[in-house]
Amino acid sequence: MLKSSRFLITAFISLNTSAQNTSYQGFSYPDNASNAISITFDDARHSQVDNGLSLLNKYKVKATFYVSPFNVEERVSKWQKVVKDGHEIANHTNKHLCTGNFEWLRQQGLSLEQASLKDIEKDIIDSQQYIKQTLGVDAKAFAYPCGNTFVGRGANTKSYVPLIAKHFDTGRTWLDETANNPNFTDFSQLTSLRIDGLTFAEIKAMIEQHRTNNSWIILAGHEIGERGQYSTDINALEELINYLQKPETGYWLATVSEVSNYIKQHRKDIQ
Numbered sequence: 001m002l003k004s005s006r007f008l009i010t011a012f013i014s015l016n017t018s019a020q021n022t023s024y025q026g027f028s029y030p031d032n033a034s035n036a037i038s039i040t041f042d043d044a045r046h047s048q049v050d051n052g053l054s055l056l057n058k059y060k061v062k063a064t065f066y067v068s069p070f071n072v073e074e075r076v077s078k079w080q081k082v083v084k085d086g087h088e089i090a091n092h093t094n095k096h097l098c099t100g101n102f103e104w105l106r107q108q109g110l111s112l113e114q115a116s117l118k119d120i121e122k123d124i125i126d127s128q129q130y131i132k133q134t135l136g137v138d139a140k141a142f143a144y145p146c147g148n149t150f151v152g153r154g155a156n157t158k159s160y161v162p163l164i165a166k167h168f169d170t171g172r173t174w175l176d177e178t179a180n181n182p183n184f185t186d187f188s189q190l191t192s193l194r195i196d197g198l199t200f201a202e203i204k205a206m207i208e209q210h211r212t213n214n215s216w217i218i219l220a221g222h223e224i225g226e227r228g229q230y231s232t233d234i235n236a237l238e239e240l241i242n243y244l245q246k247p248e249t250g251y252w253l254a255t256v257s258e259v260s261n262y263i264k265q266h267r268k269d270i271q
Contacts, residue, residue, distance in 0.1 A: 025183060025268070026214065027182040027183055027213075027214040027263075027266070027267065028214075028266070029214070029252040029262070030252055030262070031247075031252060032250075033250050033251055033252035034211065034214055034250040034251075035211050035214060035215055035216070035217060035250060035251050035252070036182070036215075036216040036217070036251070036252045036253075036254065036259045036262075036263075037207065037216070037217045037218075037219065037244060037251045037252070037253050037254075038063075038064055038216070038217075038218045038219065038253075038254060038255060038256045038259055039056075039061065039063045039064070039195075039219050039221075039237075039240075039241075039253070040063060040064040040065070040066060040090075040143070040172065040192065040218060040219065040220050040221070040256060041063060041064075041065050041066070041220070041221050041222065041224070041232075042066045042092055042143055042145075042174075042220060042221070042222055043066070043067070043068055043071055043092060043096070043222060044065060044066075044067035044068055044069075044071035044072045044075075044079065044092070045071060045222055045223050045224075046071065046074065046075055047223045047224045047225045047231075048065060048223075048224055049075050049078035049079060049081070049082060050075075050078070051224045051225050051234055052224035052234065052237070053078070053081070053082060053085070053087075055224075055234060055237065055238055055241075056087070056241075057085055059238075059241045059242075059245065061241050061245075061253060062086055062087050062088065062254065062255050062258075063087050063088070063255065064087070064088040064090055064141060064255045064256040064257070065082060065087060065088065065089055065090065066090045066091065066092035066141070066142070066143035066172070067079070067089055067090070067091070067092055067131065068092045068093060068094065068096050068127065068145075069094055069126075069127055069130040069131070069134070070094075070096075072130075072131075072134065072135070073134075076134060079134075079135055080134075080135060080136075083135050083136065083137055087255070088141065088255040088256060088257055088258075089131060089135055089137045089139055090139050090140070090141035090142060090143060090256065090257075091124060091127050091128055091131060091139040091141070091142045091143075091168065092127070092142070092143050092145060093120075093123050093124055093127050093145055094123045094124070094126040094127040094130065095110060095123050096145045097110060097111065097112050097115055097120065097123065097145060097148075098111070098112060098145050098146035098148050099111060099112055099113065099146065099148050100112070100113050100114065102146070112148055112150060112151050112152075113151075113152065113153045115151040115152070116151055116152070117151055117158055117160055117163065119151070120151055120160050120163065121160075121163050121167075124142070124163065124164075124167060125167075128167070139168070140168060140169045140170070140257050141168060141169060141170045141171075141172070141256045141257050141260075142164050142167070142168040142170065142171045142172070143171070143172040143173075143174070143192075143220075144164075144171060144172070144173055144174065146174060147173045147174030147175050147176075149161050149171075149173065149189070161188050161189060162188075164188050165187075165188040168188075169187065169257060169260060169261070170187045170188065170190055170256055170257065170260045171187070171188040171189060171190065172190045172191075172192050172218060172220070172256065173189060173190065173191055173192060174192055174194075174220060175192075175194055176191035176192055176193060177191075178191055178210065179191060179193065179210040179211075179215035179216060179217040179218070180215055180216040180217070180218065181213045181215060181216075182213075182214060182215070182216050182263045182267055183213075183267050183268070185216070185263075187260055187264070190216075190218055190256070190260075191218065192218040192219065192220040193206060193207070193210065193217065193218065193219055193220065194219075194220060194221070195219045195220065195221045195232050195236075195237075195240075196220075196221050196222055196223075196227075196228065196229060196230050196231055196232050197227055197228060197229050197230075197231070197232075197233075198227070198232075198233070198236065199227070199233065199236055200233075200235075200236040200239035200240055200243075203219070203236060203240055204240070204243060207219075216259055216263065218256065221237075224237065241253075
């Protein structure tokens with residue numbers, strides 16, 4: 001009995017030591033920053049170009065915009081300016097398919113539960129072609145509408161993450177509970193943290209909580225204006241930018257593709 005207990009203790013210590021040695025090896029960003037951070041917005045909502053663009057340009061901050069053609073179409077000249085100003089344009093599908101549990105989508109007779117991999121791939125390619133033809137951009141990044149990464153139902157459910165890995169350098173999810181470990185993260189399933197509906201103090205507390213392991217923090221919002229369930233408070237956004245741009249805070253603020261390209265070039269084998 002005693003011999004067995006010693007064996008279990010030795011095995012536990014060995015396993016724990018091994019985990020400590022291999023779980024994290026550190027990561028370095030430009031300008032000695034301890035963390036990378038990207039500000040992103042979904043859907044190409046009108047307030048992003050009507051309200052948010054001038055603020056971002058004021059501070060020379062480059063954001064990543066995951067756009068859907070049906071919204072771009074109503075502000076084409078402004079979205080062309082977004083490109084000209086050096087922001088990143090990324091793909092958010094053509095039809096914005098999510099789970100049919102969203103009633104607004106069911107009213108159109110659409111849902112991911114009813115879709116196939118062929119359907120979603122066509123929708124993604126249609127959006128990619130529109131972005132190229134209208135904005136002159138070959139989008140390298142993608143965001144899953146509503147954060148849903150599946151098609152089908154039950155035993156017939158399939159992930160469309162492999163399609164995103166095939167067509168894009170990165171894919172970003174939504175409403176996650178963690179940031180991205182640069183030495184481990186799957187670029188086709190990057191996590192993001194919601195900034196809609198939050199005050200600056202709440203956003204600051206959230207990002208400070210997620211700074212472990214030199215993480216890459218991706219922030220995601222929708223409207224830009226008054227604070228709401230799907231709206232980022234424009235004053236909180238300005239306070240956030242001011243905070244992130246202070247060298248002493250240790251953040252490298254860049255677009256999703258800029259950060260992902262840097263990490264790919266500098267990380268070693270997945271740890």
